[in-house]
Amino acid sequence: MKIAIVGLGVIGGSFALALKEKGYTEVFGIDTDEQTITQAKKMKIICDGSADGKEFLSKMDLILLSIYPKLVSSFLNQNKKQFKQGTIITDTTGVKGAILNDVLEALPEGVDFIFGHPMAGREKKGLSYASSTVFQGANYILTPTIYNKAENLDQIERLMLEIGFGRVKRITPSFHDEMISFTSQLPHAMAVALINSDKEGRDTGSFIGDSYRDLTRIANMNDALWAELFLENKENLLHSIENFQKELNVIKFALIKEDTESLKQCFRKSTARREKLDQQ
C-alpha cells in the first residue's frame, strides 16, 4: 500500500515511524519545510518526499493529513486533480463540525474521505519529537459520513489497530466535538489557567509535587493550532467550561460554608468516577 503523509510534524512523523515499524515501506512525505523532508529521509521513515508531492500524489492508495484544521480543505482544493480513483484520504484533525462541509465540498468524485482523530499527541511540535510509542494503546475516533464506503472505514480501523491504537470508536461529528471539548480542550484550558494564575517571582518549582507537574504538562502548547481548535469548537467548549465552573463552585462554596460533608461528597464522587475510568 502506497501511503502519503501530509505534514511531517510531531503527529505525522509519529505515524510515519509507526508505519515503518510495521513494515510499510512505500510511505511518502509532503511538507512545505524542506529541512523536515531531508530529516524524514535521513530517518528513513519516508521513501520520497517534497513540498507538494506532485511526483507521487497520483499513485497513492491512502493519504493521511496531519495539518492544521483550516488547511484540510485547501489541500483538497489544490490537489483535486491529482488523486487517483479509489484513493482514501483521512485526517487527524481535533475538530470535525467546523471542517466537515468544506471538506465534502472540496472532495472530487471517487475519493473517499474518512474523518479520523488520534487521541494522542505530545506537547512539543515538530518531527524531532515524533515517537512511535505515543499511539500505543490510545483511543482513535472515526466520524463516518453517509458517503464513506464501509470497507474503507474498516480498512482505516484495521490500520490504526495494527500500528498500535488500543481502541477505535465510531461516532457522529457533533458528538465527537462535544466529547473532545470536555476530554481534551477543557483540560488544556485548565492547565493554561492554572499555570497562568501563579504569582510572578515565586520559586514555585521547589514546592510542587507530581500533581502540579501532571496538571500543567499540557500547558506547553502550539499556540496557533490550539487557538484554531478552541475557536472552531467554541460553543461546545464554552459549555464544557461552564459545567466545570459550576462544579468548582460547589467545592468553593462548601469551603466558604465550611461544609465538610459536601466536600467529602465531591471527593467520593470524583474517586468513584476515576476508579471506573481506570477499569475501562
Add this chain to the structure above:
Amino acid sequence: MKIAIVGLGVIGGSFALALKEKGYTEVFGIDTDEQTITQAKKMKIICDGSADGKEFLSKMDLILLSIYPKLVSSFLNQNKKQFKQGTIITDTTGVKGAILNDVLEALPEGVDFIFGHPMAGREKKGLSYASSTVFQGANYILTPTIYNKAENLDQIERLMLEIGFGRVKRITPSFHDEMISFTSQLPHAMAVALINSDKEGRDTGSFIGDSYRDLTRIANMNDALWAELFLENKENLLHSIENFQKELNVIKFALIKEDTESLKQCFRKSTARREKLDQQ
C-alpha cells in the same frame, strides 16, 4: 538511630520502605490497625510495632508522624511523658498554620518538633500502596520555628536527601500554606471538578487522551484527609481558586469574543512558564 513511624499508611509505609533500603534496621511502627502492624512486620520494614508504642517509644531518637493533621497534637498530648530528652519529632502534614500552635503547646521540654512536608504521595491509601520510589527526586519542605535546633533541622534535611528526596527547602509556615494551596490543593480541587462535571452515561473512557487521564488522576483521593486539609487552609485555598477562576475567565471571554490573539497570548504565557518549570 532508632526511628518510630507513627501511622503506617501509604506515606508512613513509604518512609519505612525507603529507610529499610538505606540500611536503617531500628525502625519501629505505631498504628492503631493491628493488621497493618502484622503486614509491616511481614514486609520486614519494622523491627517491632504496636498500637501505642508504649514498649519502645521512650527509646526513640526520631519519631516521624504520618497521621491526619488533627491527630498530631493529640499524639503529643497522649505521649508527652514517653519521649526521651533530645528526641526529634517530625511530621508530614500538608498544612502548617492550622496545627502550629497546638503542636507547640503540647510539646514537652527537651523535645524538638521539626515541621516537614514531603511533596509526594500516591492516590491510594494504606500500606499496600506504599512505595520506596515515590520520594525519589521529590521536593521536601521544612518550616522551621524559632525553637528548632539548627543541628536537628540539618539532620532531618540530610535524612530526607539520603532516602531520595531531590531538594529540601526551608520556608515559613504561612508561605508553606500559601504555596501548597496553589501547587497541591488547587490542582486537587480542579481534578475533582473536572471529573464531576462529566455528564452521566457517556462512554467517556473511549474518548480520552493522556491529558484527561493525567488531570483526573488525583481526583481519586482520601475524602476525610482532603476535606480536613482543604478546611484547614481555607483562606489560602479560596484565594488560589479565585486567581485560577480569573485566568480561566480570560480564556472564556477571549473565546466568546473570538479574540484569537488573546487566546494565543494565554497559550504563549503558559508555554513559557511550563518550559521554565521543566528547567528547574
